Amino acid sequence: MSLVGAGGSFALQLAAAGSAAGQSAPDYKAIVCVFMSGGNDSHNTVLATDADSWGRYYTTRNIGEEPIALMPVGTAAAPVGSVSPVTGRTVTLKSTEAWGGVLPITPITANPVPPGTSASTRTFALHPVLGPLQTLFNAGRLAVVANVGTLVRPITKAQYQAKSVAVPRNLFSHNDQISTWQAGAAEGARVGWGGQYGDLLASMNGANTLFTAISVSGNAVFLSGRNITQYQMTTASQPALSITGASGTTLFGSSVGPSRLRDSILDTSGSNLFSADYATVVGRSMNSATALNQAFTQAAVTAVPAPSAYTNIITGRVEANSLATQLQTVARMIAANAALGMKRQVFFVSIGSFDSHDYQNTNQPNLLGKVAHAMSYFDSVLGNIGGLNLRSNVTTFTASDFSRTFTSNGDGTDHAWGGHHFVMGGAVNGKNIYGQYPTLGVDLGSFKNPDMVGAAVVPTTSVDQYGATIGKWFGVSDADLATIFPNLQYFSPRYLGFL
Numbered sequence: 001m002s003l004v005g006a007g008g009s010f011a012l013q014l015a016a017a018g019s020a021a022g023q024s025a026p027d028y029k030a031i032v033c034v035f036m037s038g039g040n041d042s043h044n045t046v047l048a049t050d051a052d053s054w055g056r057y058y059t060t061r062n063i064g065e066e067p068i069a070l071m072p073v074g075t076a077a078a079p080v081g082s083v084s085p086v087t088g089r090t091v092t093l094k095s096t097e098a099w100g101g102v103l104p105i106t107p108i109t110a111n112p113v114p115p116g117t118s119a120s121t122r123t124f125a126l127h128p129v130l131g132p133l134q135t136l137f138n139a140g141r142l143a144v145v146a147n148v149g150t151l152v153r154p155i156t157k158a159q160y161q162a163k164s165v166a167v168p169r170n171l172f173s174h175n176d177q178i179s180t181w182q183a184g185a186a187e188g189a190r191v192g193w194g195g196q197y198g199d200l201l202a203s204m205n206g207a208n209t210l211f212t213a214i215s216v217s218g219n220a221v222f223l224s225g226r227n228i229t230q231y232q233m234t235t236a237s238q239p240a241l242s243i244t245g246a247s248g249t250t251l252f253g254s255s256v257g258p259s260r261l262r263d264s265i266l267d268t269s270g271s272n273l274f275s276a277d278y279a280t281v282v283g284r285s286m287n288s289a290t291a292l293n294q295a296f297t298q299a300a301v302t303a304v305p306a307p308s309a310y311t312n313i314i315t316g317r318v319e320a321n322s323l324a325t326q327l328q329t330v331a332r333m334i335a336a337n338a339a340l341g342m343k344r345q346v347f348f349v350s351i352g353s354f355d356s357h358d359y360q361n362t363n364q365p366n367l368l369g370k371v372a373h374a375m376s377y378f379d380s381v382l383g384n385i386g387g388l389n390l391r392s393n394v395t396t397f398t399a400s401d402f403s404r405t406f407t408s409n410g411d412g413t414d415h416a417w418g419g420h421h422f423v424m425g426g427a428v429n430g431k432n433i434y435g436q437y438p439t440l441g442v443d444l445g446s447f448k449n450p451d452m453v454g455a456a457v458v459p460t461t462s463v464d465q466y467g468a469t470i471g472k473w474f475g476v477s478d479a480d481l482a483t484i485f486p487n488l489q490y491f492s493p494r495y496l497g498f499l
Helices: 003-021 051-061 131-138 157-162 174-183 193-211 257-265 273-295 322-335 360-382 463-474 478-484 486-490
Strands: 029-036 046-048 103-105 124-126 142-149 213-215 344-351 394-400 419-424
Touching: 029 193, 029 322, 029 360, 029 463, 046 051, 103 131, 124 131, 131 142, 131 360, 142 463, 174 193, 174 394, 193 213, 193 273, 193 344, 193 463, 193 478, 322 344, 322 360, 344 360, 360 394, 360 419, 394 463, 463 478, 463 486, 478 486
Parallel strands: 029 344, 029 394, 213 344
Antiparallel strands: 046 124, 103 124, 142 419, 394 419
16 A cells, blocks of 8 residues: 555544544553652652651651751741741751641551551651642542562561572662563563563554554663564654655655655565565554654644643742653543554653752752652543543553662662552542551661661562552453563462552
8 A cells, every 4th residue: 555545544544533532432541651760769759657657757867968858747838048947957949848848648548557666547648749649649540559669579678688588680770670670670671561561452453553552751671572662752743753755745846756765765676685674664664653643633632732831849940841741742642542543552751860869859859849740730631632531541650760768878868679659540549558658667776677678678569569450450361460470479469459
């Protein structure tokens, strides 16, 4: 089929799909991975605020020239230049006193009280910049999954210290833990669990399987499948790259120039097998780019609004939020699902760097603010895609290399292990914390805390359980999930219940 013929046929498909899309909710599901590159400090993201836990947290982190300990629930933001009534320090732009207190959240189900503390119930809060996520949590469209990390088997502190249970290779290494989170193995892994979900469900997408796994943030092993390849998009209004001369109406002043250039590029008749294969690949790419760019002219796609302005909490200045822009592109792709005939899609976006060895009060709050701004924007947009509420069709979740040490080095933190994550969507059983939040209110000075090795929290929920819960909702079978996550059999429960 010629490109012209394909375009004409595709235009008819677009018109029909656009008409059908306005009549009923589609059989469509998407999962969106929001990767917080560099290792986000979970201890300043989701906090335990019962007296013992808060006391230990505040004592441990309220040290150094730029203490990273956040302010208690209900504390008013202190003006820059004033003296904080809580700490007695002069408030600067980088002072935690300037942001006000942590934001309380009350899960529907009580989290178990850790032994060795005086608490009768556990209470929790979010970082002061996460107001939009507090709103989503209270609305029931956001859940917290506590103390998630890369694991081979369930493990205790004693087993870790005795080296009696296997652990993932190269713990605390950025590249290796990114790979283990996304693909279940250290750096060099070639197939990710998002890509494997795509392998299994791509056939539902008909002729456009190339759009099954999509990154708006460069190459990610998370999206690499055994059969499918990840499709990388830009955040431009026409996001698919094209060969300018071949896609235009004239070339060097000739109206037949573009078609002849296309014929030359797509010629597979040569004797060189490499050239023929290359022409096939380029041809597929050109056809896909044409289809995608046409789909992005549809009313449902162009109606996706741009994110609102983002204001840096530290500087007070309006600045770009690349994560929100990436999620706008994801939303536009979701809006094009009917036009493209898509049923199941996996997306990857990212933001960073959260590698806060120092200057944490300058970097992490701004990045977390962008995460909250972007996720809230995405939730709002999904509430009206072409007149449909697609929140229940899309599940968004966070991931990161690892969390960071509970202890502070004075103005930052170091690489650690288990951390807390967010899952958002209309299908999410929200307003809850899943998994066991770690023990904090016990003797830390001699590292007798049962949940810590050094200053790193030992995970009690595995990435396998986290990913499998998402995969089961997405439509992957129990048997296939057991293959994708071979260590899943060692964890109970296999599925965490947040979907």
